[in-house]
Amino acid sequence: MKLLLIGLILTLINFANGQPKINAITQPQYGASSIITFDGDNFLTISSIKIGTSVCKLVSQTATQALCGPFSDKLTPATSKFIATLTFTTTATVTGDFKYATPQIQLYGIDYENHYFWFYGTNLAPSSNYKLAVTDTSTINLTPTPDSSASQMNFLLPISLTGGPCTFTVSDTLGFTYKTPLDTIVVSPTIQSISPSVWNATQSQVITITGIFFGNTVNVKVGGNTISNLAVTSAGAVFFDSPTGFISIKNVTIETSKQSVGTLSNAFTYNPPTISDITQVNEALEITAYDIGTDSKYIQIYINGNSTDFILSNNVIKVTVPPSINTGETNITVISDTQSVSSLFLVKPLLTNISAIPSIGGFVTIEGAFLNDCYFQIFYNESTLAKDLRDKDGNNLCDRSKKGDVVVCPTPVMPANTTFTIKAIRYTDNQNTTSVQKIAEIEGSVYFVETPSPSQTPSPTISQTPSPSQTPHSNSTDSSHDEDTPSNSNQLLPIYKFILLSFLLSFLLY
Ligand SMILES: *[C@@H]1O[C@H](CO)[C@@H](O)[C@H](O)[C@H]1NC(C)=O
Ligand SMILES: *[C@@H]1O[C@H](CO)[C@@H](O)[C@H](O)[C@H]1NC(C)=O
Ligand SMILES: *[C@@H]1O[C@H](CO)[C@@H](O)[C@H](O)[C@H]1NC(C)=O
Ligand SMILES: *[C@@H]1O[C@H](CO)[C@@H](O)[C@H](O)[C@H]1NC(C)=O
Ligand SMILES: *[C@@H]1O[C@H](CO)[C@@H](O)[C@H](O)[C@H]1NC(C)=O
Ligand SMILES: *[C@@H]1O[C@H](CO)[C@@H](O)[C@H](O)[C@H]1NC(C)=O
Ligand SMILES: *[C@@H]1O[C@H](CO)[C@@H](O)[C@H](O)[C@H]1NC(C)=O
Ligand SMILES: *[C@@H]1O[C@H](CO)[C@@H](O)[C@H](O)[C@H]1NC(C)=O
Ligand SMILES: *[C@@H]1O[C@H](CO)[C@@H](O)[C@H](O)[C@H]1NC(C)=O
Numbered sequence: 001m002k003l004l005l006i007g008l009i010l011t012l013i014n015f016a017n018g019q020p021k022i023n024a025i026t027q028p029q030y031g032a033s034s035i036i037t038f039d040g041d042n043f044l045t046i047s048s049i050k051i052g053t054s055v056c057k058l059v060s061q062t063a064t065q066a067l068c069g070p071f072s073d074k075l076t077p078a079t080s081k082f083i084a085t086l087t088f089t090t091t092a093t094v095t096g097d098f099k100y101a102t103p104q105i106q107l108y109g110i111d112y113e114n115h116y117f118w119f120y121g122t123n124l125a126p127s128s129n130y131k132l133a134v135t136d137t138s139t140i141n142l143t144p145t146p147d148s149s150a151s152q153m154n155f156l157l158p159i160s161l162t163g164g165p166c167t168f169t170v171s172d173t174l175g176f177t178y179k180t181p182l183d184t185i186v187v188s189p190t191i192q193s194i195s196p197s198v199w200n201a202t203q204s205q206v207i208t209i210t211g212i213f214f215g216n217t218v219n220v221k222v223g224g225n226t227i228s229n230l231a232v233t234s235a236g237a238v239f240f241d242s243p244t245g246f247i248s249i250k251n252v253t254i255e256t257s258k259q260s261v262g263t264l265s266n267a268f269t270y271n272p273p274t275i276s277d278i279t280q281v282n283e284a285l286e287i288t289a290y291d292i293g294t295d296s297k298y299i300q301i302y303i304n305g306n307s308t309d310f311i312l313s314n315n316v317i318k319v320t321v322p323p324s325i326n327t328g329e330t331n332i333t334v335i336s337d338t339q340s341v342s343s344l345f346l347v348k349p350l351l352t353n354i355s356a357i358p359s360i361g362g363f364v365t366i367e368g369a370f371l372n373d374c375y376f377q378i379f380y381n382e383s384t385l386a387k388d389l390r391d392k393d394g395n396n397l398c399d400r401s402k403k404g405d406v407v408v409c410p411t412p413v414m415p416a417n418t419t420f421t422i423k424a425i426r427y428t429d430n431q432n433t434t435s436v437q438k439i440a441e442i443e444g445s446v447y448f449v450e451t452p453s454p455s456q457t458p459s460p461t462i463s464q465t466p467s468p469s470q471t472p473h474s475n476s477t478d479s480s481h482d483e484d485t486p487s488n489s490n491q492l493l494p495i496y497k498f499i500l501l502s503f504l505l506s507f508l509l510y
Contacts, residue, residue, distance in 0.1 A: 018042045020088055022096040030100035031125025031174050033072035038086065038096070039065050045089040051082050105170065105178055112190050115212055116145070116154045117168060125172050127153055135167040136187070136215060136258070160235035162215020163189030164258025189213045189254050189262035197268045199242050201293040201337070207268075209238045209254060216257035223249035246270060246298040246337040272339040278332060280348050283369050285332065287317040287343075292336040302333040321347055323404040327373035328429050349374045349424040351442035358449040359416035365408050366422055368440070372404035374424040380414055380446070382421065387412045416448035 020042040028034030036056060038049075041064060049056045049068040056068035066086065081097045088094075101123040108119035117132060124130075127144040132155045134140050142155040153170075165184050171177065191211040199205065209220065217238050220227040229241045238254060252267040271291040279286045292299055296312045301319055304326055311318045317334065329344035353367040366376070376389040376398050389397045389409050398409035407424075414420060421443050428436040 020045075020086065020092060020094050022084075022086065022094050025084060025096050025098040027098060027101055028069075028071060029125070030103055030123055030176075031129045031172060033070035035059065035067050035069035036071050036084070036098075037065065037067050038084070040094070043086070046086050047089050048087045050085045050087075056084075103172070103176060103178075108168075108185075110157070110185065110187060111154075112188070112212065114154075115157045115159055117142075117157050117185075118152055118154045119170065120152045122151065124151060124153070125174060125176075126150075129172040129174055131171050131173070133167075133169040133171070134161070135169075136162045136164065157187070157213075158235075159212040160215060161187055161213045162258055162260075163187050163213035163256045163262065164215075164260035186260065187213050189215070189217075189256050189260055191252060191254055191262050191264040191267070194252055194264060194267045199268050199270050200244075201246050201270050201291060201298075202244060204241045204244050207240055207242045209240075209252065209264075210236055211254070211262065212236060213262075214238060214254060214256065217254055218257050219253075219255035221251075221253040221255070223247040223251055244293075245295055246293050248337070270337055270339065273334050273336040273341045275332070275334060275341050275343040278343060278345045280345075282350060283323065284318055284320050285345065285347075287319065287332060287334065288315055289317055289334050289336075289341070290315055292317070292334065298337050300335040302331075302335070304331050305333075321370070323369040324372055324402060325370060325404070328427070346426060346428055346436060346438050348438035349426050349440040351422065351424055351440045354422060354442045354444040356445045356447050357411045357414065357420065359414050359446050360449045361413045362411055363408055364411050364422065364444065365406065366398075366424070366442070367406055368424065368442075370404055370426065371407045371424060372400050372402060374400075374407070374426050376407065376409050377423045377425070378409070378411060379421040379423065380418055386414060386420065414446040416446055418446050419443050420446055 018041060020040065022038055022040040024039045026037040026039075028036050036049075036051070043061050043066045044063050046058060046061050046066050049058055049066065051068075051071055051073060054071070054073050056071045059067040059069060061067075081099050083095055083097050085093055085095045103121060103123040103125060105119045105121040107121075108117070110117055117134070127148040130144050130153050132142040132144075132153075134142065134155075134157065140158065142157070144153040145156050148154050164186065166187050167183055168185050169183075189211065190213060191209055193210050195208045195210070196205060199207070214236055217230075220230055220238060220240055222243060225243065225247065227240045227243070230238065250268050251263050251265050253261050253263045255261045273292045274290045275287060276290060277286075277288040279288075287301075292312075292315065294312075296310070299310070299312060299317070301308045301310045301317060303319065303321060306322075308319050319332075321330065325347055329346050331342055332345055333340055333342040347370050349368060349370045351366060351368040351371075355363075355365040357364045364378070375396060378386045378389065380386050387410075391397060398407045400407045409422075411420075421441050424440045424442075426438045
């Protein structure tokens with residue numbers, strides 16, 4: 001009866017207070033000390049909370065919510081359930097269970113700029129719980145860097161790793177194992193810079209390649225050619241002597257002992273060619289150029305845009321200039337490998353032969369090279385100008401062959417039995433007599449021709465020369481210039497022969 005009464009009273013109390021009930025337990029963060037929140041009913045008389053067998057310190061309680069913690073029992077793997085037991089002053093208890101949310105790695109990769117291995121995930125434990133084991137040839141253990149966040153862990157990889165397939169194992173100190181596809185990741189050896197990046201094709205230099213994940217470098221290739229004189233290798237730097245001569249493909253490749261390769265494209269260039277001097281030797285030019293290498297296969301020479309044969313000897317390129325070069329300066333272009341240099345050169349005219357001229361005036365035939373854009377002056381007694389062979393507008397009075405090798409000019413009356421000098425002048429800009437010039441001189445002789453009566457005196461100009469042969473459309477059939485041009489000797493030349501010569505010279509010009 002007594003017992004029945006007590007039971008009734010308890011029932012009444014319970015009825016008055018209601019039954020305690022857990023509706024929800026907030027999920028604590030995996031691996032971190034957390035406050036655990038219980039939501040429910042009739043919590044006011046909680047006297048203690050236990051998680052498993054560990055006591056969780058009661059922080060606060062209301063009728064509907066109780067907080068305990070911080071709870072730091074990290075030993076239970078995230079996959080196991082925790083049983084929470086709430087005990088009330090009435091000695092009644094309620095239990096509930098909860099799990100940590102399962103941590104997951106969702107993305108991962110290598111950040112070659114920062115040399116990080118990183119992974120991104122959800123429900124991760126604080127970074128202090130993570131470890132990364134990386135195995136290239138041996139295993140190293142890494143912890144997250146301070147800039148890791150709640151959702152991303154970064155690990156600084158040593159740049160001395162040997163690039164190639166490496167095993168990556170992420171673990172946490174709580175014992176959770178990550179079933180991720182992390183196992184093998186290929187770490188690429190990465191060339192960051194090459195110094196110097198401008199190479200000398202004629203002289204070997206020590207080249208340093210710097211980068212990451214070179215580890216044991218076994219091979220360096222430049223444009224596919226294996227470097228045989230690989231001098232030193234160490235973490236992140238490889239030294240070698242640059243090969244001489246040009247290499248067309250400018251890729252540099254490094255290969256590790258794991259057969260992993262890293263390539264830097266267009267890794268270097270060569271010093272551009274330079275022209276230091278151009279010297280004319282008769283009809284040839286000797287171009288002294290540097291940084292052109294020694295292999296003529298990599299060299300091209302252009303004269304006024306036309307490809308030209310050449311002979312290379314040390315740093316001197318010898319080319320023959322066509323006699324009919326354009327007016328003004330000649331553009332010499334040297335291309336070595338892929339780079340070029342140009343220089344303008346005023347070719348000096350060459351005079352090789354000159355006919356004797358009659359004292360009464362007539363014509364002179366001049367032979368040589370590079371004469372097609374020259375102007376001519378005729379002197380006697382060394383320096384006395386006898387005639388500037390241009391009219392007052394600067395037009396050339398001489399007829400010139402297109403090939404630039406024969407010129408015929410009118411001559412004035414000259415002192416008999418003397419010598420004369422012809423100057424051939426090339427100007428930088430052709431018409432402009434104030435510009436830079438190159439002059440060639442040749443000496444000839446004036447032979448004595450008995451002065452005819454005044455009515456017959458030939459004029460020194462073409463138009464007044466008393467011969468029909470002056471017209472360019474003469475009916476002369478004589479095709480040989482040399483046979484009929486007067487020799488250099490002071491021989492007398494009958495006037496008819498002189499006329500014939502004029503025919504011939506006109507003919508030669510076309
Ligand atoms: C390259 O080396 C050659 C030979 O030693 C030298 O003459 C040349 O000046 C060098 N070029 C440069 C740009 O230093
Ligand atoms: C050089 O590098 C470029 C760009 O990476 C590549 O397309 C080319 O095939 C490479 N050449 C060689 C010979 O490796
Ligand atoms: C190049 O050569 C061709 C044929 O020899 C010639 O006709 C042309 O005028 C030349 N060009 C120059 C710029 O000299
Ligand atoms: C000389 O020729 C090169 C190649 O054809 C050209 O690039 C350069 O402009 C020329 N230089 C001059 C002054 O004409
Ligand atoms: C020079 O020209 C004359 C005729 O004008 C000729 O007889 C002689 O053979 C020429 N000399 C040379 C070296 O061409
Ligand atoms: C040329 O020189 C000679 C001797 O030196 C002299 O006799 C002659 O008069 C000079 N002729 C002229 C036109 O000056
Ligand atoms: C030039 O030489 C010729 C032959 O040697 C001679 O007949 C003539 O008188 C000379 N003329 C002069 C002006 O000296
Ligand atoms: C000739 O050259 C001079 C100096 O270089 C320049 O001042 C002048 O304008 C040029 N004349 C012509 C017609 O090109
Ligand atoms: C052509 O030349 C001959 C002598 O060589 C001459 O008799 C004739 O008149 C000339 N014909 C013309 C059209 O000039």
